[in-house]
Amino acid sequence: MTRWWAVPMLVSGGLFVGGLVSIAWERVPAWRASDPLAFRTGFTHTLRRVDRLQPALLVVCLGATIGFAGGAGGPARTLALLAAGGLGVVLVGSVAVLVPIQRRLVAPGATPPPAALAALRARWLGGHLVRTAVALACFVLAVAATVV
Secondary structure, three states, X not given: OHHHHHHHHHHHHHHHHHHHHHHHHHHHHHHHHOOHHHHHHHHHHHHHHHOXXXXXXXXXXXXXXXXXXXXXXXXXXXXXXXXXXXXXXXXXXXXXXXXXXXXXXXXXXXXXXXXXXXXXXXXXXXHHHXXXXXXXXXXXXXXXXXXX
C-alpha cells in the first residue's frame, strides 16, 4: 500500500522543491541586485504564477507523506514522519511568516518607504532560502524512506 502513496509523495514533493530551488537559484540573486521598483515588479509577477500551484503541491506532498508513513514500518516510517514534520514546519512558516511579508511587498497603492521595503525584501529572501533548505532536506528524507 505504501507504493501508492510513494508516487504522489515523490512527484508533488519533487515539483514543490524544484519550484523553490529554481526561485532560490535564479530569482533571489536577481532580486537582491535589483532596484526597489524592479524588485516589486518582478516579485509580483513571479508570485502571481507560483502562488497558484506551490501551496497545493506542498499540501499534496504533506498528505501523501503522512499516508506513506501510515503504511510503512521501521526506518521508512521514521524517515517519512521526519519528512512530514519538516514539511509541516515549511507550511506553517510559509503561512505565518512569508505570506504576510509577501502581501505587504505586493500590496497595490502606496509603496513602503525604501528602508522598510529593503527590510521586508531581506526578510522574505532569507526566509525563502531557509524554507528551500528545509523542504529540500525533507524531500531527501522522503526519497530515502522509499528506498530503505
